[in-house]
Amino acid sequence: xxxxxxxxxxxxxxxxxxxxxxxxxxxxxxxxxxxxxxxxxxxxxxxxxxxxxxxxxxxxxxxxxxxxxxxxxxxxxxxxxxxxxxxxxxxxxxxxxxxxxxxxxxxxxxxxxxxxxxxxxxxxxxxxxxxxxxxxxxxxxxxxxxxxxxxxxxxxxxxxxxxxxxxxxxxxxxxxxxxxxxxxxxxxxxxxxxxxxxxxxxxxxxxxxxxxxxxxxxxxxxxxxxxxxxxxxxxxxxxxxxxxxxxxxxxxxxxxxxxxxxxxxxxxxxxxxxxxxxxxxxxxxxxxxxxxxxxxxxxxxxxxxxxxxxxxxxxxxxxxxxxxxxxxxxxxxxxxxxxxxxxxxxxxxxxxxxxxxxxxxxxxxxxxxxxxxxxxxxxxxxxxxxxxxxxxxxxxxxxxxxxxxxxxxxxxxxxxxxxxxxxxxxxxxxxxxxxxxxxxxxxxxxxxxxxxxxxxxxxxxxxxxx
Numbered sequence: 475x476x477x478x479x480x481x482x483x484x485x486x487x488x489x490x491x492x493x494x495x496x497x498x499x500x501x502x503x504x505x506x507x508x509x510x511x512x513x514x515x516x517x518x519x520x521x522x523x524x525x526x527x528x529x530x531x532x533x534x535x536x537x538x539x540x541x542x543x544x545x546x547x548x549x550x551x552x553x554x555x556x557x558x559x560x561x562x563x564x565x566x567x568x569x570x571x572x573x574x575x576x577x578x579x580x581x582x583x584x585x586x587x588x589x590x591x592x593x594x595x596x597x598x599x600x601x602x603x604x605x606x607x608x609x610x611x612x613x614x615x616x617x618x619x620x621x622x623x624x625x626x627x628x629x630x631x632x633x634x635x636x637x638x639x640x641x642x643x644x645x646x647x648x649x650x651x652x653x654x655x656x657x658x659x660x661x662x663x664x665x666x667x668x669x670x671x672x673x674x675x676x677x678x679x680x681x682x683x684x685x686x687x688x689x690x691x692x693x694x695x696x697x698x699x700x701x702x703x704x705x706x707x708x709x710x711x712x713x714x715x716x717x718x719x720x721x722x723x724x725x726x727x728x729x730x731x732x733x734x735x736x737x738x739x740x741x742x743x744x745x746x747x748x749x750x751x752x753x754x755x756x757x758x759x760x761x762x763x764x765x766x767x768x769x770x771x772x773x774x775x776x777x778x779x780x781x782x783x784x785x786x787x788x789x790x791x792x793x794x795x796x797x798x799x800x801x802x803x804x805x806x807x808x809x810x811x812x813x814x815x816x817x818x819x820x821x822x823x824x825x826x827x828x829x830x831x832x833x834x835x836x837x838x839x840x841x842x843x844x845x846x847x848x849x850x851x852x853x854x855x856x857x858x859x860x861x862x863x864x865x866x867x868x869x870x871x872x873x874x875x876x877x878x879x880x881x882x883x884x885x886x887x888x889x890x891x892x893x894x895x896x897x898x899x900x901x902x903x904x905x906x907x908x909x910x911x912x913x914x915x916x917x918x919x920x921x922x923x924x925x926x927x928x929x930x931x932x933x934x935x936x937x938x939x940x
Contacts, residue, residue, distance in 0.1 A: 521901055521902060524901045525898055525902070528889075528894060528897040528898060528901065529894070529898075531888070531889055532889045532891075532893075532894045535728045535887070536728075536887075537723075537724055537728050537729065537886060537887060537888055538885070538887075538888050539883055539884070539886075540883070540884045540885075540886060542881075542882045542884075543879050543881060543882075544879060545878060545879040546878045546880070547658060547878070548656045548657065549656065549657060549718075549878050549880075550648075550654050550655070551622075551654070551655040551656065551657050551666065551873075552648065552716060552832055552873075553646055553647070553648045553691075553692050553693060553694050553696075554646065554647050554648060554666075554668075554689065554691055554873060555636055555638075555646045555690040555691075555692070555698040556616070556617075556645055556647075556668070556670065556687060556688070556689055556871075557638055557641035557643070557644035557645075557687065557688045558610060558611050558616060558641065558643070558670075558672050558688075559672070559682075559684050559685065559686045559687055559688055560641075560672075560674060560678070560681070560682050560684070560685075561589075561592075561593055561609060561640070561641060561642040562592065562609050562642075562674075562678055562681060562682075563609075563611050563615075563643075563672075563673075563678065564608060564609060564611065564612075564615075564675055566608040566609060567608075567609045567675065567678060568675040568676060568677040568678050570609070571592060571678070571681070574595070588681060589681050589682045592681070593779070596609065597639075606637065606642065606643075607635070607642075607643055609642055610641075610642035610643030611643050611672075612643075613630065615671055616643075616670055616672070617633070617645060617668065617669075618669040618670060618868065619669035620647070620666070620667070620668050620669075621667050622655060622665075622666040622667070623664060625655065627647060627655070627666070627668075631650070631653055632647050632648065632655070633645050633646065633647050634649050634650065638698070639782075640779050640780070641688055644698075646698070647666075647668075648694070651694065654694070657874075657878075658878075660874060660875045660876060660877055660878055661874055661876075662713060662872060662874055664874055665713070665872040665873055665874035666872070666873040666874065667870070667872050668870075668871045668873070669868060669870050669871070670687050670869040670871070671867055672685065672686065672687050672868075673862065673866075673867040684705075685707075685708060685866065686705045686706055686707050686869070687705065687869050688704070688705050688706075689703065689704055689706055689714075690702075690703045691714075691716065691832050691834060692832070693755070693830055693832075695753075696754060696755045696757070697754045697755075697760060697782070699760060699763070700754075700757050700759055700760035700763075704834075706871060707869070708865065708866050708867060708868060708869050709840070709841050709865035709866065709868070709869075710838050710839070710840065710841050710869070710870070711838065711839045711841045711870045711872065712838055712869070712870065712871050712872070713836065713837040713838070713839075713872045713874075714834055714835070714836060714871065714872065714873050714874070715834070715836075715874060715875075716832055716833070716834055716874065716875050716876060717832070717833045717875070717876045717877060717880070717881070718831070718832060718833070718880040719830070719831045719881045719882075720828075720829070720830050720883070721828070721830075721831070721882075722827065722882075722883070722885065723827045723828075723885045724885045724886070724887065725827055728887065729885065730825050731824075731825040731826060731827035732824035732825050732826075732827070733824070733827060735756045735757075735824055735826040735828075736755075736756070738750030738751065741824050743822045744822070745761050745764050745768070745822045745823060746761065746822070746823065746824060748764065748784055749761060749764070749784075752784065756826060757829065758823050758824065758825045758826060761819070761822070761824075762815060762819045762820070762823050764782055764784065765814075765818065765819035765822055765823060766778075766781050766814070766819065767781040767782060767783055769818070770801055774800035774801060778801055841865070841868065842864050842865045842868060846864070847863065847864045847865060850868075
């Protein structure tokens with residue numbers, strides 16, 4: 475390397491904003507020069523290590539969660555779906571079953587074979603299915619009382635009919651967007667009180683041992699099939715305190731969720747498109763249940779009543795022991811290793827990033843005593859053989875918001891691109907005293923070297939040609 479080139483590089487290094495290299499060149503004392511070399515190497519090593527760590531942390535896609543509590547002055551009340559636990563409740567059912575004259579022997583009392591066989595007969599026959607609402611409770615029979623402060627919600631304008639494949643006739647309150655109930659008060663004294671009559675027609679008492687009602691709480695755009703139902707008992711005040719939680723997660727690779735699932739055209743999955751085509755909010759739980767249902771139909775040619783079913787009514791439901799055995803042989807192993815969920819269903823069912831959950835807290839107290847029972851029989855003029863044990867027939871429900879505040883959980887990147895650049899700049903400045911503009915100095919040195927060699931080549935060519 476020529477003296478001139480060395481002079482050019484040395485001049486550029488001496489003017490560098492980095493502290494180490496200029497002081498190494500500038501030092502005349504050997505001890506000071508060794509000291510500067512040693513500390514420059516140490517600082518460069520630490521700087522490189524911390525920069526690598528910062529970049530690795532950035533690409534680990536870690537998140538932090540932000541929890542906020544928002545308070546509203548009024549809130550939309552959730553939608554509530556209510557069903558009698560028994561599919562068969564009406565006098566029409568009693569007459570229908572009596573006329574069938576089926577000889578149904580059960581191997582085990584708790585298998586409810588007779589009940590399942592009757593449900594199967596209904597689901598297989600299109601004519602019976604067209605009159606399926608006759609087998610269960612009418613609105614007027616099931617909903618005895620409905621009151622929210624000054625609102626008499628016994629009015630049908632607040633309710634929708636909903637047919638459930640397991641429970642038959644169900645009724646939904648607060649699902650009509652043009653007549654939504656809003657509340658401005660919380661607590662038990664401001665609750666929505668619903669009283670249910672779950673009595674069975676004579677002759678149906680021994681068909682199914684369970685007595686009660688089934689409740690599903692969800693928002694207005696969510697299918698009740700995607701929520702976890704809970705049962706309530708007769709003769710009891712069931713107090714249900716509700717609170718809300720909204721969660722927003724970052725999409726992959728920050729979490730397992732797959733992005734915006736509110737747009738039905740985002741994911742090319744038949745199950746995803748099937749759910750969104752029903753004008754209900756998508757969630758993975760419902761999609762995976764549908765996935766299992768489709769696999770059962772494909773393998774066994776029937777649908778399993780415990781899973782949601784969006785398909786043709788010509789497919790029969792599974793109640794026969796032989797058909798149940800088909801389901802068990804094909805899918806029981808999934809409870810052990812989740813192979814179907816992991817290998818088949820999850821690829822078709824994206825995980826939503828935004829979700830809304832209702833948290834529910836229960837409390838109970840006795841509803842009807844002997845005096846209440848007598849008074850109610852007198853009120854409804856039930857005398858003689860028509861006199862009823864109201865404690866076995868009536869259910870009291872109180873639904874209320876525990877608070878109008880709701881919890882919002884949002885995820886944010888632990889380190890975003892701006893944070894990464896700030897970290898890198900801070901580390902480089904702390905250990906080497908350089909900044910972003912110091913990179914321009916390296917480009918300048920490279921340019922000076924290239925320019926030197928170009929000029930020298932031109933001079934040599936000129937001399938040779940001369």
